[in-house]
Amino acid sequence: MSKPEAASNGMNRRKFLGAGAATAAGLSVAPGISLISVAEAKPVDQTISSDQRWGMLIDTNKCAKGCSACVDACNDENGLNTGDEQRSRQEQKAQWIRKVDLRDKLTGHEVSLPLMCQHCENPPCVDVCPTGASFKREDNVVLVDKHICIGCRYCMMACPYKARSFIHEELTNQLEYSPRGKGTVESCTLCVHRIDEDTANPRDPACAEACNAEGHKAMIFGDLKDANSDVSKALKQHSSKAIREDLGLNPGIRYRGI
Protein backbone atom coordinates (compact mmCIF):
# COMPACT_ATOMS: atom_id res chain seq x y z
CA MET A 1 0.00 0.00 0.00
CA SER A 2 1.79 3.09 -1.20
CA LYS A 3 1.50 6.27 0.76
CA PRO A 4 -1.14 8.54 -0.76
CA GLU A 5 -0.67 12.17 -1.69
CA ALA A 6 -2.79 13.48 1.12
CA ALA A 7 -3.27 17.19 0.55
CA SER A 8 -5.61 18.07 -2.28
CA ASN A 9 -3.74 21.16 -3.40
CA GLY A 10 -0.81 19.14 -4.75
CA MET A 11 1.24 19.65 -1.62
CA ASN A 12 2.59 16.40 -0.24
CA ARG A 13 3.31 15.69 3.41
CA ARG A 14 7.03 16.39 3.13
CA LYS A 15 6.45 19.77 1.51
CA PHE A 16 3.68 20.51 4.01
CA LEU A 17 5.99 19.82 6.94
CA GLY A 18 8.73 21.86 5.27
CA ALA A 19 6.33 24.76 4.91
CA GLY A 20 5.34 24.39 8.55
CA ALA A 21 8.98 24.42 9.63
CA ALA A 22 9.62 27.52 7.54
CA THR A 23 6.66 29.24 9.18
CA ALA A 24 7.97 28.29 12.60
CA ALA A 25 11.41 29.61 11.73
CA GLY A 26 9.81 32.91 10.77
CA LEU A 27 8.41 33.23 14.26
CA SER A 28 11.69 32.70 16.06
CA VAL A 29 13.09 35.77 17.78
CA ALA A 30 16.67 34.56 17.76
CA PRO A 31 18.45 31.42 16.58
CA GLY A 32 17.29 28.56 18.75
CA ILE A 33 14.51 30.55 20.44
CA SER A 34 11.02 30.47 19.02
CA LEU A 35 7.86 32.08 20.29
CA ILE A 36 5.61 29.15 19.56
CA SER A 37 6.26 25.48 19.10
CA VAL A 38 4.84 23.70 16.08
CA ALA A 39 1.80 21.70 17.15
CA GLU A 40 1.94 18.02 16.23
CA ALA A 41 -1.77 17.73 15.55
CA LYS A 42 -2.56 15.76 12.42
CA PRO A 43 -4.88 17.68 10.12
CA VAL A 44 -7.76 15.43 9.16
CA ASP A 45 -6.50 15.16 5.56
CA GLN A 46 -2.97 14.20 6.55
CA THR A 47 -1.78 10.63 6.93
CA ILE A 48 -0.80 8.96 10.18
CA SER A 49 2.93 8.56 10.83
CA SER A 50 5.38 6.34 12.67
CA ASP A 51 6.31 9.30 14.87
CA GLN A 52 3.64 8.00 17.20
CA ARG A 53 3.01 4.60 18.70
CA TRP A 54 -0.18 4.01 20.61
CA GLY A 55 -0.14 1.78 23.66
CA MET A 56 -1.37 1.25 27.16
CA LEU A 57 -0.13 0.52 30.64
CA ILE A 58 -2.54 -1.59 32.68
CA ASP A 59 -2.09 -1.66 36.44
CA THR A 60 -3.44 -5.02 37.61
CA ASN A 61 -3.31 -3.84 41.24
CA LYS A 62 -6.08 -1.37 40.42
CA CYS A 63 -8.11 -3.73 38.24
CA ALA A 64 -11.03 -5.05 40.29
CA LYS A 65 -11.91 -8.73 40.17
CA GLY A 66 -15.44 -9.21 38.89
CA CYS A 67 -15.57 -5.77 37.25
CA SER A 68 -16.29 -5.93 33.52
CA ALA A 69 -16.78 -2.24 32.76
CA CYS A 70 -14.08 -2.30 30.04
CA VAL A 71 -15.61 -5.32 28.32
CA ASP A 72 -19.12 -3.86 28.41
CA ALA A 73 -17.88 -0.51 27.12
CA CYS A 74 -16.03 -2.18 24.23
CA ASN A 75 -19.08 -4.22 23.23
CA ASP A 76 -21.23 -1.12 23.37
CA GLU A 77 -18.76 1.12 21.49
CA ASN A 78 -18.30 -1.33 18.64
CA GLY A 79 -21.78 -2.84 18.54
CA LEU A 80 -20.57 -6.37 19.36
CA ASN A 81 -22.91 -9.28 20.08
CA THR A 82 -26.13 -7.65 18.99
CA GLY A 83 -28.82 -9.05 16.71
CA ASP A 84 -28.19 -12.53 15.27
CA GLU A 85 -24.82 -12.74 17.03
CA GLN A 86 -26.65 -13.39 20.28
CA ARG A 87 -27.44 -16.82 18.86
CA SER A 88 -23.74 -17.71 18.71
CA ARG A 89 -22.35 -20.11 21.27
CA GLN A 90 -20.53 -18.37 24.10
CA GLU A 91 -17.10 -19.44 22.81
CA GLN A 92 -17.91 -18.13 19.32
CA LYS A 93 -19.13 -14.69 20.32
CA ALA A 94 -17.07 -11.65 19.40
CA GLN A 95 -14.60 -10.83 22.12
CA TRP A 96 -12.28 -7.87 21.54
CA ILE A 97 -11.38 -7.60 25.22
CA ARG A 98 -11.87 -10.07 28.06
CA LYS A 99 -11.15 -10.30 31.75
CA VAL A 100 -8.64 -12.93 32.86
CA ASP A 101 -8.19 -13.99 36.50
CA LEU A 102 -4.83 -15.44 37.49
CA ARG A 103 -3.90 -17.23 40.71
CA ASP A 104 -0.39 -17.97 41.89
CA LYS A 105 -0.56 -21.61 43.03
CA LEU A 106 2.34 -21.16 45.43
CA THR A 107 1.19 -18.08 47.30
CA GLY A 108 -2.48 -17.95 46.45
CA HIS A 109 -2.10 -14.35 45.21
CA GLU A 110 -4.82 -13.45 42.71
CA VAL A 111 -4.78 -10.85 39.98
CA SER A 112 -7.43 -9.82 37.49
CA LEU A 113 -6.57 -8.15 34.20
CA PRO A 114 -8.14 -7.16 30.90
CA LEU A 115 -6.61 -8.87 27.86
CA MET A 116 -7.04 -7.70 24.29
CA CYS A 117 -4.99 -7.34 21.10
CA GLN A 118 -1.55 -6.37 22.39
CA HIS A 119 -0.69 -4.36 19.24
CA CYS A 120 2.72 -6.00 18.82
CA GLU A 121 5.61 -4.41 17.02
CA ASN A 122 6.23 -7.83 15.42
CA PRO A 123 2.70 -9.21 15.12
CA PRO A 124 2.47 -12.94 14.25
CA CYS A 125 -1.03 -12.37 12.85
CA VAL A 126 0.47 -10.16 10.15
CA ASP A 127 3.20 -12.72 9.36
CA VAL A 128 0.75 -15.53 8.66
CA CYS A 129 -2.00 -13.63 6.79
CA PRO A 130 -2.14 -14.99 3.22
CA THR A 131 -3.90 -11.95 1.74
CA GLY A 132 -2.27 -9.06 3.59
CA ALA A 133 -5.56 -8.23 5.30
CA SER A 134 -3.97 -8.39 8.75
CA PHE A 135 -1.69 -5.38 8.88
CA LYS A 136 0.06 -2.92 11.14
CA ARG A 137 -0.56 0.80 10.69
CA GLU A 138 2.33 3.27 10.73
CA ASP A 139 1.41 4.16 14.31
CA ASN A 140 1.59 0.46 15.28
CA VAL A 141 -2.14 -0.16 15.59
CA VAL A 142 -2.71 -3.72 14.35
CA LEU A 143 -5.90 -4.03 12.29
CA VAL A 144 -7.75 -6.26 9.84
CA ASP A 145 -8.63 -4.84 6.45
CA LYS A 146 -11.95 -6.63 6.23
CA HIS A 147 -12.25 -5.75 2.56
CA ILE A 148 -9.57 -8.32 1.74
CA CYS A 149 -9.94 -10.72 4.69
CA ILE A 150 -11.02 -14.15 3.42
CA GLY A 151 -11.84 -15.49 6.87
CA CYS A 152 -9.19 -18.25 6.90
CA ARG A 153 -8.50 -17.63 10.60
CA TYR A 154 -4.74 -18.30 10.40
CA CYS A 155 -4.24 -15.12 12.43
CA MET A 156 -6.47 -16.48 15.20
CA MET A 157 -4.22 -19.53 15.38
CA ALA A 158 -1.03 -17.46 15.31
CA CYS A 159 -1.98 -14.96 18.01
CA PRO A 160 -0.50 -16.05 21.36
CA TYR A 161 -3.04 -13.86 23.18
CA LYS A 162 -6.16 -15.34 21.53
CA ALA A 163 -7.15 -11.78 20.80
CA ARG A 164 -9.10 -12.28 17.59
CA SER A 165 -12.68 -13.29 16.88
CA PHE A 166 -14.44 -14.57 13.79
CA ILE A 167 -17.93 -13.40 12.87
CA HIS A 168 -20.22 -16.37 12.35
CA GLU A 169 -23.55 -14.66 11.75
CA GLU A 170 -24.98 -12.30 9.19
CA LEU A 171 -25.16 -8.89 10.79
CA THR A 172 -27.43 -5.89 10.41
CA ASN A 173 -27.52 -2.52 12.13
CA GLN A 174 -23.74 -2.15 12.42
CA LEU A 175 -22.40 1.16 13.66
CA GLU A 176 -21.14 3.50 10.95
CA TYR A 177 -17.64 3.81 12.48
CA SER A 178 -17.39 0.09 13.27
CA PRO A 179 -18.12 -1.85 10.08
CA ARG A 180 -18.10 -5.62 10.64
CA GLY A 181 -19.59 -8.57 8.83
CA LYS A 182 -19.90 -12.33 8.52
CA GLY A 183 -16.86 -14.29 7.38
CA THR A 184 -14.18 -11.86 8.54
CA VAL A 185 -11.84 -11.78 11.52
CA GLU A 186 -11.71 -8.84 13.88
CA SER A 187 -10.06 -7.66 17.07
CA CYS A 188 -9.43 -4.63 19.25
CA THR A 189 -8.69 -1.56 17.12
CA LEU A 190 -7.55 0.60 20.05
CA CYS A 191 -10.60 2.63 18.96
CA VAL A 192 -8.82 4.03 15.87
CA HIS A 193 -11.91 6.03 15.00
CA ARG A 194 -11.24 8.02 18.18
CA ILE A 195 -7.48 8.26 17.57
CA ASP A 196 -7.92 9.61 14.05
CA GLU A 197 -10.24 12.36 15.27
CA ASP A 198 -7.29 14.06 16.94
CA THR A 199 -3.91 12.35 17.00
CA ALA A 200 -2.38 15.16 19.09
CA ASN A 201 -4.77 14.56 21.94
CA PRO A 202 -6.95 11.51 21.24
CA ARG A 203 -9.86 10.46 23.36
CA ASP A 204 -9.17 7.35 25.45
CA PRO A 205 -10.38 4.05 23.97
CA ALA A 206 -13.80 3.03 25.25
CA CYS A 207 -12.31 0.47 27.68
CA ALA A 208 -9.96 2.94 29.38
CA GLU A 209 -12.68 5.58 29.44
CA ALA A 210 -15.02 3.16 31.24
CA CYS A 211 -12.29 2.10 33.67
CA ASN A 212 -11.68 5.73 34.58
CA ALA A 213 -15.41 6.36 34.94
CA GLU A 214 -15.62 3.44 37.38
CA GLY A 215 -12.89 5.11 39.40
CA HIS A 216 -10.38 2.26 39.03
CA LYS A 217 -8.09 4.15 36.63
CA ALA A 218 -6.20 0.95 35.86
CA MET A 219 -5.63 1.70 32.16
CA ILE A 220 -3.39 4.52 30.94
CA PHE A 221 -3.55 5.10 27.19
CA GLY A 222 -1.20 7.24 25.18
CA ASP A 223 1.70 7.73 22.79
CA LEU A 224 4.64 5.51 23.75
CA LYS A 225 7.01 7.57 21.61
CA ASP A 226 6.13 10.84 23.34
CA ALA A 227 8.29 11.05 26.48
CA ASN A 228 5.84 13.54 28.02
CA SER A 229 2.70 11.44 27.63
CA ASP A 230 1.09 10.03 30.79
CA VAL A 231 1.74 6.48 29.67
CA SER A 232 5.43 7.09 28.93
CA LYS A 233 5.95 8.80 32.28
CA ALA A 234 4.23 5.94 34.11
CA LEU A 235 6.27 3.36 32.21
CA LYS A 236 9.49 5.17 33.08
CA GLN A 237 8.57 5.39 36.76
CA HIS A 238 7.27 1.88 37.40
CA SER A 239 8.44 -1.56 36.42
CA SER A 240 6.12 -3.25 33.95
CA LYS A 241 5.95 -6.42 31.91
CA ALA A 242 4.63 -7.55 28.60
CA ILE A 243 2.72 -10.82 28.59
CA ARG A 244 4.84 -13.56 26.98
CA GLU A 245 7.83 -11.26 26.78
CA ASP A 246 9.87 -14.33 25.77
CA LEU A 247 8.28 -14.25 22.30
CA GLY A 248 9.98 -10.96 21.48
CA LEU A 249 6.85 -9.41 19.98
CA ASN A 250 7.22 -6.10 21.83
CA PRO A 251 3.54 -5.49 22.55
CA GLY A 252 2.17 -1.97 22.91
CA ILE A 253 0.11 -3.07 25.92
CA ARG A 254 2.12 -3.54 29.10
CA TYR A 255 1.10 -4.61 32.62
CA ARG A 256 2.06 -3.78 36.18
CA GLY A 257 1.73 -6.26 39.02
CA ILE A 258 2.03 -9.53 37.12
Add this chain to the structure above:
Amino acid sequence: MKYLHMMLVLLTVVLLGSTTAMAEVPSPKIPKGNAEQCVEPTQEMRVNHMEYILHQRDETVYWGVRTKKHSFKECINCHTVKDDAGKAVTFKDERHFCNSCHTYTAVKIDCFECHASTPTAKSGANPHSSINSLIKMSAAGSKE
Protein backbone atom coordinates in the same frame (compact mmCIF):
# COMPACT_ATOMS: atom_id res chain seq x y z
CA MET B 1 -12.26 -5.13 -20.56
CA LYS B 2 -11.97 -1.80 -18.76
CA TYR B 3 -13.04 -0.08 -22.00
CA LEU B 4 -16.05 -2.35 -22.32
CA HIS B 5 -16.97 -1.70 -18.70
CA MET B 6 -16.79 2.05 -19.24
CA MET B 7 -18.94 1.79 -22.35
CA LEU B 8 -21.57 -0.16 -20.46
CA VAL B 9 -21.61 2.37 -17.67
CA LEU B 10 -21.84 5.25 -20.12
CA LEU B 11 -24.65 3.50 -21.93
CA THR B 12 -26.49 3.10 -18.62
CA VAL B 13 -26.04 6.78 -17.89
CA VAL B 14 -27.30 7.73 -21.32
CA LEU B 15 -30.33 5.51 -20.82
CA LEU B 16 -30.99 6.95 -17.38
CA GLY B 17 -30.57 10.49 -18.61
CA SER B 18 -32.73 9.96 -21.67
CA THR B 19 -35.95 11.91 -21.63
CA THR B 20 -37.65 9.77 -24.24
CA ALA B 21 -39.81 7.33 -22.38
CA MET B 22 -39.34 3.70 -23.23
CA ALA B 23 -42.46 1.80 -22.37
CA GLU B 24 -40.72 -1.58 -22.08
CA VAL B 25 -38.14 -0.53 -19.50
CA PRO B 26 -39.45 1.73 -16.76
CA SER B 27 -36.78 4.06 -15.42
CA PRO B 28 -35.75 3.55 -11.83
CA LYS B 29 -37.01 5.98 -9.24
CA ILE B 30 -33.78 7.38 -7.86
CA PRO B 31 -34.38 9.47 -4.75
CA LYS B 32 -32.67 12.85 -4.55
CA GLY B 33 -29.98 13.44 -1.95
CA ASN B 34 -30.59 15.83 0.92
CA ALA B 35 -28.32 18.55 -0.48
CA GLU B 36 -28.61 20.76 -3.54
CA GLN B 37 -25.55 19.29 -5.20
CA CYS B 38 -23.35 16.22 -4.73
CA VAL B 39 -19.65 16.57 -3.82
CA GLU B 40 -18.78 15.99 -7.50
CA PRO B 41 -20.90 16.74 -10.57
CA THR B 42 -23.85 14.38 -10.79
CA GLN B 43 -22.79 12.83 -14.11
CA GLU B 44 -19.31 12.21 -12.75
CA MET B 45 -20.72 10.52 -9.66
CA ARG B 46 -23.05 8.33 -11.71
CA VAL B 47 -20.10 6.95 -13.66
CA ASN B 48 -17.29 6.97 -11.11
CA HIS B 49 -18.74 6.95 -7.58
CA MET B 50 -17.16 3.56 -6.88
CA GLU B 51 -13.70 4.88 -7.71
CA TYR B 52 -14.02 7.74 -5.23
CA ILE B 53 -15.27 5.41 -2.50
CA LEU B 54 -12.54 2.83 -3.16
CA HIS B 55 -9.79 5.47 -3.07
CA GLN B 56 -11.08 6.94 0.17
CA ARG B 57 -11.49 3.45 1.64
CA ASP B 58 -7.77 2.64 1.41
CA GLU B 59 -6.71 6.07 2.63
CA THR B 60 -8.92 5.66 5.69
CA VAL B 61 -8.12 2.04 6.53
CA TYR B 62 -4.35 2.26 6.04
CA TRP B 63 -3.53 5.91 6.59
CA GLY B 64 -6.18 7.19 8.99
CA VAL B 65 -7.40 9.90 6.61
CA ARG B 66 -10.98 10.62 7.61
CA THR B 67 -11.96 13.56 5.44
CA LYS B 68 -15.66 13.74 4.86
CA LYS B 69 -15.89 14.82 1.24
CA HIS B 70 -15.62 11.38 -0.37
CA SER B 71 -16.36 9.30 2.69
CA PHE B 72 -18.83 6.45 2.57
CA LYS B 73 -20.41 7.67 5.81
CA GLU B 74 -21.27 11.01 4.24
CA CYS B 75 -22.82 9.30 1.19
CA ILE B 76 -25.12 7.46 3.59
CA ASN B 77 -25.82 10.57 5.68
CA CYS B 78 -26.83 12.68 2.68
CA HIS B 79 -28.63 10.04 0.62
CA THR B 80 -30.93 8.93 3.41
CA VAL B 81 -34.42 7.91 2.34
CA LYS B 82 -37.09 7.89 4.99
CA ASP B 83 -40.19 5.72 5.04
CA ASP B 84 -43.71 6.91 5.89
CA ALA B 85 -42.95 6.61 9.60
CA GLY B 86 -39.95 8.90 9.19
CA LYS B 87 -37.41 6.12 9.77
CA ALA B 88 -34.40 5.77 7.45
CA VAL B 89 -34.77 2.73 5.17
CA THR B 90 -31.97 0.16 4.97
CA PHE B 91 -30.32 -1.21 1.83
CA LYS B 92 -32.79 -4.12 1.84
CA ASP B 93 -35.60 -1.70 1.07
CA GLU B 94 -36.08 -1.00 -2.65
CA ARG B 95 -36.46 2.70 -1.89
CA HIS B 96 -32.87 2.91 -0.53
CA PHE B 97 -30.76 5.25 -2.68
CA CYS B 98 -28.10 2.67 -3.57
CA ASN B 99 -30.55 -0.17 -3.97
CA SER B 100 -32.84 1.78 -6.31
CA CYS B 101 -30.19 1.94 -9.04
CA HIS B 102 -28.18 -1.19 -8.27
CA THR B 103 -31.27 -3.35 -8.59
CA TYR B 104 -32.12 -1.69 -11.91
CA THR B 105 -28.63 -2.19 -13.30
CA ALA B 106 -28.30 -5.68 -11.75
CA VAL B 107 -24.97 -4.84 -10.12
CA LYS B 108 -24.62 -6.66 -6.82
CA ILE B 109 -22.69 -4.85 -4.10
CA ASP B 110 -21.57 -6.21 -0.75
CA CYS B 111 -20.77 -2.89 0.96
CA PHE B 112 -23.71 -3.27 3.32
CA GLU B 113 -22.80 -6.72 4.57
CA CYS B 114 -20.45 -4.84 6.89
CA HIS B 115 -21.23 -1.13 6.59
CA ALA B 116 -24.27 0.58 8.03
CA SER B 117 -26.73 1.54 5.29
CA THR B 118 -28.42 4.14 7.47
CA PRO B 119 -26.89 6.95 9.53
CA THR B 120 -25.87 6.00 13.07
CA ALA B 121 -27.17 8.19 15.87
CA LYS B 122 -24.69 7.38 18.62
CA SER B 123 -21.51 8.64 20.27
CA GLY B 124 -18.77 9.00 17.71
CA ALA B 125 -21.21 9.96 14.99
CA ASN B 126 -20.91 13.64 14.28
CA PRO B 127 -24.37 15.21 14.31
CA HIS B 128 -22.99 18.49 13.01
CA SER B 129 -21.67 17.17 9.73
CA SER B 130 -23.38 18.77 6.79
CA ILE B 131 -22.72 18.10 3.15
CA ASN B 132 -23.69 21.67 2.29
CA SER B 133 -20.88 23.10 4.37
CA LEU B 134 -18.46 20.71 2.67
CA ILE B 135 -19.51 21.92 -0.73
CA LYS B 136 -19.09 25.52 0.33
CA MET B 137 -15.63 24.68 1.65
CA SER B 138 -14.51 23.00 -1.55
CA ALA B 139 -16.02 25.79 -3.64
CA ALA B 140 -14.01 28.30 -1.62
CA GLY B 141 -10.86 26.37 -2.56
CA SER B 142 -9.96 25.28 0.94
CA LYS B 143 -8.75 21.79 1.73
CA GLU B 144 -11.34 19.03 1.61
